[in-house]
Amino acid sequence: MKPVLSVRGLDKRFGAVVAADALSIDIAPSQKVSLIGANGAGKTTFVNMVTGYLKPDSGSIELDGMDIGRRSPRHVARLGISRSFQIPQLFIELTAAENLAVAVSGARAQALSFHSPAEAQGRRDKALELLARFGLTDVADRPILELAGGVRKLVDIAMALVRRPKLLLLDEPTSGVSAEEKFATMDRVIHAVAPDAATIVFVEHDMEIVGRYADRVVAFYQGRILADGNPHDVLKDPEVRRYVTGGAQ
């Protein structure tokens, strides 16, 4: 099957630090891929390069066969890659519905309107529909700064979903969520993403989440791919156990 994302020979250095060392990876449609690795292993650098925030020193990144390695985050988003952030990047003085309305405006092909109300019925309906998917209808009209961290995380992911992306990158979707609620949160995310059938790549440190939700795991270590395969095999890999999970399963 033709990959959605194809990365070849990706290099990125920050001075003496090697953040990506000849990374090559193909991601097939509808896969749920988890990127694991210790802090500084290069996971977020990989996400930042794929989304256009960082430019690779060398190598290529292709989305559906189109080279996107030198494009800006805005162009990459328009081509079909969306992301959420480890620390939710929201407009905190705006309400949840207004945050989604901005995302809906960004997803339209037309230029921003000078006169059409920001929350015109179509945009508000779309915003509420997405919030409903995450079970957040009742916080729609509350400013983000009044919402708890876990709710912000879900709003952040909902915003990434507005474009119905081909590839959705989630940076630690359950970080900051209590241990008791992490599965409920992840269930909600997977359920909400399902109607758009997006391919999902998520960075995760929690191996229970990885084992339960990923159908493929890519382990990073010092900018290289240490192991790549199904969760069972990768999490049992001795090198992964030694350098990444520290024996956790």
Place this chain on the structure above:
Amino acid sequence: MKQGLHPLLMIALVAAVTLFGRVLPTWTLSLATVAASNALIALGIVVLARTGNVSFGQGLFFAAGGYGVALIANVWGVTDAVAQMIIGAVCGGLLGLVIGPLIARYSGIFFGMLTLALSMVLYGALVKSTALGGSDGFNVGRPSLFGMSFNDPREADFMLYAVSVITTGFAGIAATILFRSELGLASLAVRENNLRVEYLGISANLVITINFVIAAIFAGASGAFALMAQRHIDPQFAYWTTSGEFVFVAVLAGYQSVAAVFVASMALELVRSFSNLYLPNTWQLVLGVFLLGVILFLPRGIGSLWIRERQKRMRPTAATPIAAQKEATL
């Protein structure tokens, strides 16, 4: 901004304020004209401030509008007040179109200082330009309106008052519609997190540029009114203290309300006039204390007085049980 006045009600309000000028004393007419003109340029600063950027150099566009109108009036004899206002707006807007895309990539203090530097470059050029009267500037004739000349000073003052109030009023209505629009919401988003805006597929630079050009158009029109009121122009229009006064009004108003800009501008003119009358040597001190008071007690500007109250009324006092439960668990 969501539940503000309906535009038709605002048009009625503008008409009422214009007609009210008929019963105002003459000295108040010229004061209100200056206040409306300053409100127009400050409104532009507020439009721009909604993207998180403050221009300390709106004098650049103010002077461009003023000089553009003055030159066209003297060379081609265009004296119509409405035509002059439009010419001023076009001059400011064209300059904004040139500078906006270049400056939109900067933010914060760099943005502010660049605008200030550009206005001072124009000031320096105007002072040295003998063709434009150098530091003394030059005079222009009395404005007319639709072919009518106004020789009676009271009628001339009322005409200028009416044109400036109507123009500023309509600019206010346009700004209100803009603030509630898709672009208005995107502007607030840019102010809070321009990187996330880019990740959503919106060009933050384009949003800033559009707001910048709107601010330049308002500043150019304001420059035209200042010229019509004084019938004289000089490089002081571009000087940094002139720009500072407009920022002063914008800070007093805050960025949340269009009406606040008019209230702040009028309040400033009243404080300035009365302190100048009763404390002629220390009126700047009174203005400074006035601004400090507003910053201390209303850090979000005069507009926060009624915006905050409105938001309090609109928002539930506590989270709904479901929302509270959800937040407790997530």
